[in-house]
Amino acid sequence: MAASSTFRYSLLFVCISVFLSFALADDPTVSYKFEYSYITASPLGVPQQVIAINGKFPGPTINSTTNNNVVVNVRNKLDENLLITWAGIQQKRNSWQDGVLGTNCPIPPKWNWTYNFQVKDQIGSYFYFPSLNFQRASGGFGGFIINPRSVIPTPFDNPAGDIIVLIGDWYIRNHTDLRKTLDAGKALGMPDGVLINGKGPYRYNDTLVPDNIDHETINVEPGKTYRIRVSNVGVSTSLNFRIQNHNLLLAETEGSYTVQQNYTSLDIHVGQSYSFLITMDQNASSDYYIVASARFVNESTWRRVTGVGILHYSNSKGKASGPLPDPPQDQFDNTFSMNQARSIRWNVSASGARPNPQGSFRYGSINVTEVYLIKNTPWVTINGKTRATLSGISFVNPTTPIRLADQYKVKGAYKLDFPTTPLTGPPKMETSVINGTYRGFMEVIFQNNETKMHSYHADGYAFFVVGMGYGEWTNDSRGTYNKWDGIARSTTQVYPGAWTAVLISLDNVGIWNLRTENLDSWYLGQETYIRIVNPEINNKTELPMPDNALFCGALSRMQTPQDTSLATSVVFSGGCGWVAAVVMMMMIFQMLVF
Numbered sequence: 001m002a003a004s005s006t007f008r009y010s011l012l013f014v015c016i017s018v019f020l021s022f023a024l025a026d027d028p029t030v031s032y033k034f035e036y037s038y039i040t041a042s043p044l045g046v047p048q049q050v051i052a053i054n055g056k057f058p059g060p061t062i063n064s065t066t067n068n069n070v071v072v073n074v075r076n077k078l079d080e081n082l083l084i085t086w087a088g089i090q091q092k093r094n095s096w097q098d099g100v101l102g103t104n105c106p107i108p109p110k111w112n113w114t115y116n117f118q119v120k121d122q123i124g125s126y127f128y129f130p131s132l133n134f135q136r137a138s139g140g141f142g143g144f145i146i147n148p149r150s151v152i153p154t155p156f157d158n159p160a161g162d163i164i165v166l167i168g169d170w171y172i173r174n175h176t177d178l179r180k181t182l183d184a185g186k187a188l189g190m191p192d193g194v195l196i197n198g199k200g201p202y203r204y205n206d207t208l209v210p211d212n213i214d215h216e217t218i219n220v221e222p223g224k225t226y227r228i229r230v231s232n233v234g235v236s237t238s239l240n241f242r243i244q245n246h247n248l249l250l251a252e253t254e255g256s257y258t259v260q261q262n263y264t265s266l267d268i269h270v271g272q273s274y275s276f277l278i279t280m281d282q283n284a285s286s287d288y289y290i291v292a293s294a295r296f297v298n299e300s301t302w303r304r305v306t307g308v309g310i311l312h313y314s315n316s317k318g319k320a321s322g323p324l325p326d327p328p329q330d331q332f333d334n335t336f337s338m339n340q341a342r343s344i345r346w347n348v349s350a351s352g353a354r355p356n357p358q359g360s361f362r363y364g365s366i367n368v369t370e371v372y373l374i375k376n377t378p379w380v381t382i383n384g385k386t387r388a389t390l391s392g393i394s395f396v397n398p399t400t401p402i403r404l405a406d407q408y409k410v411k412g413a414y415k416l417d418f419p420t421t422p423l424t425g426p427p428k429m430e431t432s433v434i435n436g437t438y439r440g441f442m443e444v445i446f447q448n449n450e451t452k453m454h455s456y457h458a459d460g461y462a463f464f465v466v467g468m469g470y471g472e473w474t475n476d477s478r479g480t481y482n483k484w485d486g487i488a489r490s491t492t493q494v495y496p497g498a499w500t501a502v503l504i505s506l507d508n509v510g511i512w513n514l515r516t517e518n519l520d521s522w523y524l525g526q527e528t529y530i531r532i533v534n535p536e537i538n539n540k541t542e543l544p545m546p547d548n549a550l551f552c553g554a555l556s557r558m559q560t561p562q563d564t565s566l567a568t569s570v571v572f573s574g575g576c577g578w579v580a581a582v583v584m585m586m587m588i589f590q591m592l593v594f
């Protein structure tokens with residue numbers, strides 16, 4: 001036993017020194033080992049199967065610093081395929097690591113696969129989640145932080161603490177049951193609640209909240225200021241986030257520093273992330289409620305779709321009690337929320353991930369090279385199946401991922417014909433992809449023709465959110481665009497019966513998913529990809545295919561099987577085992593030589 005633990009310690013040492021030597025030669029590495037499995041949990045008081053990582057729900061936070069290499073060894077102990085996507089992380093030159101079916105073959109059950117990517121030129125708050133089979137509705141998500149390097153200034157003082165708050169609507173039915181409902185052409189209906197960091201509501205009302213539900217508590221010191229990073233990881237419900245008696249000073253969203261402004265509450269739509277600086281300036285006569293409540297719904301019927309946590313000062317004199325703080329009273333004013341969204345602006349003088357000021361990128365003076373008006377509609381029936389569409393096309397995932405099909409010149413895997421304006425004929429099901437021009441500047445207008453809120457997300461990019469308005473977008477709408485300090489982010493809301501316009505600088509080569517973050521519509525096909533190819537083939541604008549790439553579809557014969565019998569007897573941790581072995585051998589060799 002003793003010998004074996006000494007052996008392990010020396011391995012650990014070797015591991016660390018290998019990483020240090022990488023750090024000297026290259027950028028430092030942070031590694032994680034994620035084991036995905038089902039556990040039983042009762043976040044709303046009813047036992048159900050949730051997806052855990054290393055036995056925990058939600059999963060661990062990935063805490064990285066810009067330029068780090070992030071290595072995540074994912075072992076799939078679920079009974080279905082798995083892919084992890086890193087929402088908002090831009091994966092520079094590297095759609096190979098993006099974890100969606102258009103770029104990667106899935107990780108089969110019992111297999112593991114190592115993601116390896118560099119977080120570059122971004123600083124801020126993100127999250128990761130499983131992208132297949134509706135799995136996010138059962139968990140498998142966690143926070144993802146990218147910190148600045150010490151040489152890069154931050155436009156606020158160092159906070160006393162950095163706290164992740166994952167909010168999201170939640171069903172007691174698991175993801176396989178929810179999938180069956182959608183496959184049968186039915187809507188999911190009202191969620192059963194809202195979770196905060198995987199926990200149900202504090203019992204603020206004995207009739208509404210059953211006994212014995214575990215709630216989230218955030219412990220703080222009076223007088224201090226904390227950074228709270230809030231992401232909506234839910235299925236499809238927009239949430240209003242607020243903390244009783246406390247101002248939310250908005251500081252960052254999805255990698256951009258905002259003009260700092262106080263809000264009493266902020267609408268956070270599915271897939272969005274924000275950082276607030278919150279000063280503990282109250283008298284602690286009691287604890288305070290943290291609330292995430294369903295937005296744009298009938299509040300009397302949706303009352304149970306409310307997440308409630310507790311903000312606890314170390315000098316608190318008692319429990320929180322009484323009614324929750326009010327949501328915005330805007331039932332008769334549909335412009336309130338949109339005006340709030342428009343008020344979120346970029347701090348153009350704050351520095352970004354690179355030492356040059358962000359404002360040096362004047363997006364408003366760049367000529368647009370291609371325009372896509374992308375419109376959804378309420379769900380349609382195609383070939384007897386309920387489907388969701390973008391511009392009249394319901395996306396069908398390719399059997400051979402688009403990126404791999406390009407690499408190996410597989411013919412007919414997809415069509416590069418996504419239309420610039422919505423199709424007028426009957427809706428169809430196709431693997432139809434946007435032909436993006438490398439170094440082009442694309443304007444995308446999302447037109448939401450549904451009666452519910454959507455948020456649209458681009459992988460691989462942060463886009464500038466330049467305009468929003470009710471009704472149909474027209475050329476004249478461009479006159480209302482913010483050409484100066486529109487926020488750069490990866491996920492924007494599009495209000496029902498309204499449009500949102502974004503500008504995208506197509507400088508990141510790869511195949512990038514463009515989708516609704518609303519899981520139900522995404523599952524039913526409301527997505528496409530943007531394909532950006534550098535006509536000059538080199539290894540500078542896109543990284544080569546990784547050695548461990550998985551093969552499937554037309555290329556499945558190239559895949560060597562993985563020996564899953566070793567799965568439980570692995571000694572080494574992280575992705576450093578073989579490196580450690582090689583380095584040990586080199587050390588022994590050196591000892592023999594000298």
Ligand SMILES: *[C@@H]1O[C@H](CO)[C@@H](O)[C@H](O)[C@H]1NC(C)=O
Binds near residue numbers: 038
């Ligand atoms: C989901 O729930 C159903 C029961 O409603 C159960 O039969 C099934 O095993 C569960 N699936 C998973 C993956 O947890």
Ligand SMILES: *[C@@H]1O[C@H](CO)[C@@H](O)[C@H](O)[C@H]1NC(C)=O
Binds near residue numbers: 073113572573
């Ligand atoms: C699977 O994980 C083990 C360690 O957990 C590692 O040694 C092995 O290289 C991994 N295999 C793959 C294909 O990533």
Ligand SMILES: *[C@@H]1O[C@H](CO)[C@@H](O)[C@H](O)[C@H]1NC(C)=O
Binds near residue numbers: 155260
């Ligand atoms: C913008 O960033 C600058 C530079 O860090 C900072 O001094 C300033 O206070 C910020 N402005 C606002 C309005 O947040």
Ligand SMILES: *[C@@H]1O[C@H](CO)[C@@H](O)[C@H](O)[C@H]1NC(C)=O
Binds near residue numbers: 162
């Ligand atoms: C992330 O790691 C840094 C040290 O590298 C630490 O200072 C910081 O507190 C960590 N943040 C979180 C949220 O764990």
Ligand SMILES: *[C@@H]1O[C@H](CO)[C@@H](O)[C@H](O)[C@H]1NC(C)=O
Binds near residue numbers: 205206208303323
């Ligand atoms: C608890 O909720 C019920 C149902 O909405 C409501 O009738 C009751 O007034 C609430 N109780 C308190 C103490 O707020």
Ligand SMILES: *[C@@H]1O[C@H](CO)[C@@H](O)[C@H](O)[C@H]1NC(C)=O
Binds near residue numbers: 279
């Ligand atoms: C935000 O509110 C706090 C009080 O909670 C106040 O001290 C601060 O000056 C406000 N900041 C801005 C930018 O309005």
Ligand SMILES: *[C@@H]1O[C@H](CO)[C@@H](O)[C@H](O)[C@H]1NC(C)=O
Binds near residue numbers: 245283285
């Ligand atoms: C503490 O603050 C609350 C709300 O601002 C106020 O109603 C209460 O009177 C204060 N209590 C004390 C002891 O100052």
Ligand SMILES: *[C@@H]1O[C@H](CO)[C@@H](O)[C@H](O)[C@H]1NC(C)=O
Binds near residue numbers: 298299300301
């Ligand atoms: C909300 O739902 C309740 C109960 O179904 C109904 O009586 C009420 O009219 C609804 N309110 C609105 C504004 O639709």
Ligand SMILES: *[C@@H]1O[C@H](CO)[C@@H](O)[C@H](O)[C@H]1NC(C)=O
Binds near residue numbers: 365366367
């Ligand atoms: C944009 O287009 C206009 C006219 O179409 C042209 O005069 C201008 O030079 C272009 N600007 C840039 C930055 O290319």
Ligand SMILES: *[C@@H]1O[C@H](CO)[C@@H](O)[C@H](O)[C@H]1NC(C)=O
Binds near residue numbers: 416436437
């Ligand atoms: C895609 O766009 C490029 C220009 O960026 C063009 O040369 C090519 O013909 C287009 N391909 C298709 C299939 O339309």
Ligand SMILES: *[C@@H]1O[C@H](CO)[C@@H](O)[C@H](O)[C@H]1NC(C)=O
Binds near residue numbers: 448496497498
């Ligand atoms: C949907 O589009 C039709 C046709 O353009 C329009 O008449 C209708 O008002 C739109 N509905 C919404 C909710 O945007």
Ligand SMILES: *[C@@H]1O[C@H](CO)[C@@H](O)[C@H](O)[C@H]1NC(C)=O
Binds near residue numbers: 537539
């Ligand atoms: C790119 O890198 C790969 C593997 O590192 C190498 O095989 C290939 O020749 C390189 N291609 C170019 C154009 O440099």
